[in-house]
Amino acid sequence: MIRILSKGPEQTAQIGATTAAFLRGGCAVALIGELGAGKTVFVQGIASQLGYTGTVTSPTFTLVHQYDTNPVIFHLDCFRLRSPRDFASVGIEEYQRPDSVLIVEWADLIADYVDQWCWRVQFEYGADALGDRVIRIDRIGQHDNPTVERNLLEALKSLGVQIL
Numbered sequence: 001m002i003r004i005l006s007k008g009p010e011q012t013a014q015i016g017a018t019t020a021a022f023l024r025g026g027c028a029v030a031l032i033g034e035l036g037a038g039k040t041v042f043v044q045g046i047a048s049q050l051g052y053t054g055t056v057t058s059p060t061f062t063l064v065h066q067y068d069t070n071p072v073i074f075h076l077d078c079f080r081l082r083s084p085r086d087f088a089s090v091g092i093e094e095y096q097r098p099d100s101v102l103i104v105e106w107a108d109l110i111a112d113y114v115d116q117w118c119w120r121v122q123f124e125y126g127a128d129a130l131g132d133r134v135i136r137i138d139r140i141g142q143h144d145n146p147t148v149e150r151n152l153l154e155a156l157k158s159l160g161v162q163i164l
């Protein structure tokens, strides 16, 4: 488990950019947190690190955005999904490909429909300053290398963010 403090949107984007190096094709990233907690800002950091130069927004109404990065990112937002029938209609298999990365906002709503989660990232509002966010990152699922989370922590430390 990694817990870090982000002091503003730039830092959250940097944390995303640092995490990008740890994403492999076939991986799914679960983003969990309240409205405005910083999920999309985190995805912006990942996408730009992987070579995307356009704008990244929450696909709240369109459900999915595709970024032609390397690897390709499918960015989902499940906020508007309400019922198991909605979840089933997403066709999540379509976006879980061996050569692309799936990143899902409000992932708790479809947790059971994805079988290859690699990372879970939780965002909470901090108690002190308005721009504070506590970000918790966990390596999840049945995956190869137990040192990966430790390597990510080292990379985040060298960013200079506060480790909690």
Ligand SMILES: Nc1ncnc2c1ncn2[C@@H]1O[C@H](COP(=O)(O)OP(=O)(O)OP(=O)(O)O)[C@@H](O)[C@H]1O
Pocket (backbone or CB within 6 Å): 006, 007, 008, 009, 010, 011, 012, 033, 034, 035, 036, 037, 038, 039, 040, 041, 042, 058, 079, 105, 130, 131, 132, 133
């Ligand atoms: N430390 C921080 N990290 C990220 N965003 C921050 C931070 N401090 C302030 N903000 C602001 O909070 C907002 C986060 O918005 P963002 O769209 O990333 O949230 P979200 O979690 O994706 O919400 P939604 O569920 O509505 O999609 C932005 O306006 C950003 O400028």
Ligand SMILES: [Mg+2]
Pocket (backbone or CB within 6 Å): 039, 040, 041, 057, 058, 105
């Ligand atoms: Mg969002």
